Amino acid sequence: MTSTPTAARAPAPERPRRGRPGRTGRPGRPRVRAGLERAGYGLAGFALMIAAWYALHASGFVAAGLLPRPDEVVAAAWRGFTGQGLLLDVRVSVTRVFLGVAIGTAAAVPVGFLLAWYRPLRAMLDPLIGFFRALPPIALIPLVVVYFGIGEPARISVLVYASFFTAVIVVHEGIASIDPLYIKAARSLGASRTEVFTRCVLPLSVPQFLVAVRVALGVSWATLVAAELVAAQRGLGAVIQNAGNFFKIDEVYVGITLIGIVALAMDRVLRVLMRRATRWQERTGE
Template sequence: MSTSPPSLPLVIPPPPRRPLSSLWTVRAPINRRAYWVLALTGLIAPLLGWAMLAAWGGLDPTFLPAPASVLSKTWIWLTENDLMRDMGISIYRVVAGFVLSAVFALPLGLLIGSYRSVQALLEPLTDFIRYMPAVAFIPLVMLWIGIDEGSKIAIIFIGTFFQMVLMVAEDVRRVPAAQVEAAQTMGANRAELIEKVILPSAKPALLDTLRITMGWAWTYLVVAELVAANSGLGYAILRAQRFLQTDTIFAGIIVIGLIGLATDQAFRWLHRRAFPWLYLKG
């Protein structure tokens, strides 16, 4: 006589809890209106806090000027002290250093990410140099290049090139091995693997890498304009520091931030235009 095992009670799992709002759902899309409301809140809230702290009156304006004072100084700088010229020369230096860095870093990073032999040869050296502060190269740059525009561009190049090489190499290494193996099975040679498989697959990540390193190029602007400069936003900030003109320092920092924000949004727009399939709603 066989005995059947006792049947277990049927347990029905509770239904998943629906999120209260898509704003707090992990990686869930939000509508455009909510995005811009949150973005403006994130930008305006710190400004309101700054204005309230300045209006409190417990701080010396030398250390924390009011937003109105900074706005007034920016207007004077624009109308009387040639802000547009300072912006133009700084933008030229940053863009020149960044483009020069990208011209060399993109192919070198592509080789390091594609070939283990090149990685073994060059990646340790690149890792070693990238930890050296760019400001430490200023005496050598002045000795080798001089004190003209080339030296300022060189500092920005040094500050971004080695970081960009390693980020590009990492982007290339993230290309799925299955794609490379499939192309090899179909008879693709080395040049075709790089040109038709690795590079197209890595392009979205490479554009993001350029966007990030452009931000780093702006951070090295003030360092670059330490080298015998007599114009530019970084120079104006350093000159204002000598005379405790804090409102000018704030104005210069905000102008650099606005230029950087505009540049970052331009890169994001370009990314959406170049790779629209990455933004399709699933």
């Protein structure tokens, strides 16, 4: 008598392992953990910088009085916030940078589109944009004073100049790098030129717009001191210049540190907005 083979048992379904992203009921937990880990590394970097600062001060490598300790800089910042209107200086500088970036990038977006879509126009204007982008804004201060005076429009115009030419390059390169396959696919489905632009090109250009704003923001903060050379009475650049004129080194460090802190905070906020605005994109990780 031959025995019939027994039916093979179906393998039991694998139980999801806890802690893996995408297999648990709380997919946000690994993302939060990664964010905290990045924040911890960032704080560790700042801690190392402060420790190196203290070590350099204690070594005597820099002459006494030329390198204040971090706690002396903090004390000078506290004095500025409580009695010297340093908070007003921060607000004035943030307003100038915001206006410069907003006006410069708003003007750069259509120019970047035109350069990316029309090859003859790109061939004609690309050398000019490269020429003006290479000019340092501080070299234009005498002309700015002649044409705009010494008021607020003169300072804003320097930041607009720096933001515009930086954002034009980013927008142009971003739009020009869009995969033509998307446009060909849209046209093959019967989309008109307007529909291709509004439903294909514009959504694919959103990340590049935000990158242009982010790059222009960094350039504007780097140009702030040059912009506030134009007879500025308030602002972080003015704080640095006035402190340097009276050899108040700790206040110079206060102005420099505050520019870095505010610029970093604005950049982090912009990165969060970028992640939310481009959530539909496939991200390979940060």
